Amino acid sequence: MSSNVQLGERKIIIGGFFTLIVIIYICRLFYIQIIDDQYKFAAENNALRNLTEYPVRGYIFDRKGKLLVYNSPSYDLMVIPRETKGCDTIAVCEVLGITKREYLKRMKKASQAPNSPRKQSVFEKQMSPETYATLQEKLYRFKGFFVQKRTVRKYPRPIAAHLLGYVGEISKAGAEKNEYYKEGDYIGITGIEKSYEEPLRGRKGVRKVVTDVHNKIIGRYADGKYDTSAISGKPLYCSIDMDLQEYGEKLMHGKKGAIVAIEPSTGEILCLVSAPSYDPNLLVGGRDRSRNFTKLYYDSLNMPLFNRALTAMYPPGSIFKLIDALIAQNDKLITRSTRFPCTGGYPPMGNKPKCHSHAGVDLVGSVAQSCNSYYSYVFREIVDQRAYPTFIEGYTHWRNMVITFGPGTRLGTDLPFDKPGNVPSVNYYNKVFGKNGWRSNTIVSLGIGQAELTLVPLQMANVVATIANRGFYYTPHCVKGIGNEKLINDRFKLKHFVGVQDSIAYLNVIDGMQMCLDGGTGYHSRVKDLIICGKTGTAQNPHGKDHAVFLAFSPREKPEIAIACIVENAGFGGTWSAPIVTLMIEKYLKGKTSRPEIEKRMMEANLIDTKITTKEKNFN
Numbered sequence: 001m002s003s004n005v006q007l008g009e010r011k012i013i014i015g016g017f018f019t020l021i022v023i024i025y026i027c028r029l030f031y032i033q034i035i036d037d038q039y040k041f042a043a044e045n046n047a048l049r050n051l052t053e054y055p056v057r058g059y060i061f062d063r064k065g066k067l068l069v070y071n072s073p074s075y076d077l078m079v080i081p082r083e084t085k086g087c088d089t090i091a092v093c094e095v096l097g098i099t100k101r102e103y104l105k106r107m108k109k110a111s112q113a114p115n116s117p118r119k120q121s122v123f124e125k126q127m128s129p130e131t132y133a134t135l136q137e138k139l140y141r142f143k144g145f146f147v148q149k150r151t152v153r154k155y156p157r158p159i160a161a162h163l164l165g166y167v168g169e170i171s172k173a174g175a176e177k178n179e180y181y182k183e184g185d186y187i188g189i190t191g192i193e194k195s196y197e198e199p200l201r202g203r204k205g206v207r208k209v210v211t212d213v214h215n216k217i218i219g220r221y222a223d224g225k226y227d228t229s230a231i232s233g234k235p236l237y238c239s240i241d242m243d244l245q246e247y248g249e250k251l252m253h254g255k256k257g258a259i260v261a262i263e264p265s266t267g268e269i270l271c272l273v274s275a276p277s278y279d280p281n282l283l284v285g286g287r288d289r290s291r292n293f294t295k296l297y298y299d300s301l302n303m304p305l306f307n308r309a310l311t312a313m314y315p316p317g318s319i320f321k322l323i324d325a326l327i328a329q330n331d332k333l334i335t336r337s338t339r340f341p342c343t344g345g346y347p348p349m350g351n352k353p354k355c356h357s358h359a360g361v362d363l364v365g366s367v368a369q370s371c372n373s374y375y376s377y378v379f380r381e382i383v384d385q386r387a388y389p390t391f392i393e394g395y396t397h398w399r400n401m402v403i404t405f406g407p408g409t410r411l412g413t414d415l416p417f418d419k420p421g422n423v424p425s426v427n428y429y430n431k432v433f434g435k436n437g438w439r440s441n442t443i444v445s446l447g448i449g450q451a452e453l454t455l456v457p458l459q460m461a462n463v464v465a466t467i468a469n470r471g472f473y474y475t476p477h478c479v480k481g482i483g484n485e486k487l488i489n490d491r492f493k494l495k496h497f498v499g500v501q502d503s504i505a506y507l508n509v510i511d512g513m514q515m516c517l518d519g520g521t522g523y524h525s526r527v528k529d530l531i532i533c534g535k536t537g538t539a540q541n542p543h544g545k546d547h548a549v550f551l552a553f554s555p556r557e558k559p560e561i562a563i564a565c566i567v568e569n570a571g572f573g574g575t576w577s578a579p580i581v582t583l584m585i586e587k588y589l590k591g592k593t594s595r596p597e598i599e600k601r602m603m604e605a606n607l608i609d610t611k612i613t614t615k616e617k618n619f620n
Contacts, residue, residue: 048221049209050120054150055202058233060164060192062242063268063480069164071151074285075132076184077124081110082117084144092142095135096124114172114183122184125169126152126286146211150186153193158279159246162307163238163272163415163478165191166283180204190307192478195414196236199482205230237481239268247587248273251580251599254606256302256568257547258309260461260476261584264553264562267465267474267492270588272415272458274309276302276608302608310418313454314566316407317539317549317573320449321375322467322509324382325363327401329505333381336363336508342373346444349376353445367512368520370536372448379447383440391440392426399423404499405466406459406473412491413458414477421455428452450540460551460564467513468533468553468562470506472497514556517582522550525578527586528594531556534581536573545569550577554585561588570607 060069077096084107093103106123115121123145127135132147139145153167170187181187187201188194205228208221220227248259252275261270282292296304306312328334339360345351355372366374379398388394403409408423424446429438445451455463458476466473472495482488500506513533516522521536534552541547548570553562563581570576579598586593593599 049146049211051146051148051207051209053205053207053228053230054148055204055230056151056232057153057167057202058200058483059235061235061237062245063237063239063270064241065237066242067156068160068238068240068242070154070156072154074126074150074152076122076148076150077127077135078120078146078148079107079110079123080118080120080144081107082144084142087143087145088138088141091138092145095131095138097131120146120148122148124286125184126150126284126289128285152284153280154284155280157242157246158281159242159249159277160240160272161191161277161280162274162309163191163240163245163269164280165189165193165195165416166280167193168283190417191415192236192238194416196479196482199234200236202233203231234483236479239263239266239270239478239480240272241270241588244584244588245271245273248580248584249275249277251583251602252277252567253603254608255570255576256308256608257566257570257577258312258457259563259565259580259584260309260457261561261563261588262461262465262476264465264468264473264559266480267476268480269413269476269478270561270563271584272309272478274307276304278304307417308566309457310413310415311456313419313421313456314547314549315451315453315539315541316449316455316460317537317547318370318372318375318449319460319463319535319537319549319551319564319573320453320455321367321370321378321447322513322535323402323405323407323463324375324378324447325367325509325512326467326500326502326505327398328378328382329363329508330401330500330502331382331385331387333385334363334378336504338363340366340371340374340377342371346373346376349441349444353448353450363508364512364515367509367535368515368518370516370521375447376444379444380440395440395443396426399425401499404497406462407453407455411458411462412475414479414489414492418458419456421459422452424452449537457564457566460549460566461562464535464551464553464564465562466498467506467509468559470503471501510556513552517552521574522552522578522582524574525550525582525598527582530554530586530589532582532585534578536578538572539566541569546571548573548576550574550581552578552581552585554589561585567607576602576605576607 056071062068089103093100110121110123111117166189167186168189170181170185172183175181175183188197207227210218210221212218248271252259252273255275257275259271259273263270278296283289339362341347342355342360343351344357345354353372353376358369361369361371382398383391383394385394388397402423407421410418410420443451446453462473462476475492477492479488510533513535514531516534517526517532522534532552532554533556534550537549539547539549548567550573551564553559563584565577565581567576579602583593583599
């Protein structure tokens, strides 16, 4: 083969190779420009914007279908720092009512990690409708800024703040732990909003829009082909009775304390009042919310953000005698006719704890008259009983039986941050008094609900619900349905049986509770045509005046409501807590009350600012 022929073949091969490369490049360019949108997005990035579609948060209804929480439209002003060149910054400051210094501070934050000059972040959150309307007229002058639609919570009645909780901006650490959230997103912080965050929040979507040179949205990109829809949160059906809740908050106005009411047959919470409270609408909005939260947080006199119903641990006082009476009967240590001496107090300890003057009483009378001496003897009988070789074993038995009723444990409610209260352990007393340095009489005040023994109001209500049920309770909960589901977690349908299952023991205690209102320490709070079984208590308070306590259930047979109330620094339980509880029971069962003068006295009383001048002692 001649060299010319070989050269010609090489030219053909080389030419073909370059032709193939050109064809490949042409095909690739055709695919990029005509078929694949990926690079089209990049080329037009300055005209495209990804808007997060925030879902509508689920509404919350009460047990009768009345609206407790709904949503209202709100708007955040977003910024992409690198696109703000040429922006009329002075006009931005005027519309938002901020200084140039504040503007630069916010812009710096929007440009620094975890934010980025290339990414959108919140510049002004939850703008007022007036600010939003003004902004819309001038948005074309604010390059790099745009509006993101949101919703905020609204409350038709200013009630149940501690039960419902509030929504707030998620922390940086919280956003890092959960990929669903990013900084600036809102999340349930307390109450139902926190416990049921996932079903309430729904699911976010994304909307791609096209903007013009005036920063105005002119339409969706590709007719919404690349959009994802937001899914609304599910509605919650709460167990509380809105009218009962509101009534309880009115009765507790001007007082510190709590009310918790439970439906014994289901464990559903009918109301949960913590006083002083606040209007939940105060914690909605941008700057106003921050100012309001600060004001509430630093209110050291009233502590309105403190949920006393779940987290305040009080000595229960005389209401605790009911548990002792049940345990002692269960252990065959006392019967209905058992009597113990009372000489103005507990004789073996020099009449301490003290008691008011009354004749000797049997078991039923001891409940009705709230005899301190009787239950000091009962406590000693339980701890020192012969069934246990040592009093340490007897005390451990007593403690274990008490815990089955709920004290000393978290009940497992669907509300967050509940505390367990305290039933002191053997180890605790060994540290305080030294091993073998204490006996039953050393800690005898536990028998009347004092010393280191503490319960939260939710546990107090659960104890009386357990007695109403004659030996069992359902875990207290405040949500009875999510979306179309009428029933929720199966754990709320399980019966929890306590350590005492003797029906006669409950009969004797309940007879005493009924007599408490028929002719005992709660006599002045009785209600015509209603059988109410209750127990008064005056809990000694080492930090000030005694706390007034009362718990009750009604009707006696097939009870519909079990309720506990504590009023701080109010003295006798029969004077303050008993009227509040019986008014609540009457309101719930009858729909109205029949004692306007008592109702007026409860609602108008101010026990926070007004000092009680009557010298009161713990005889209840």
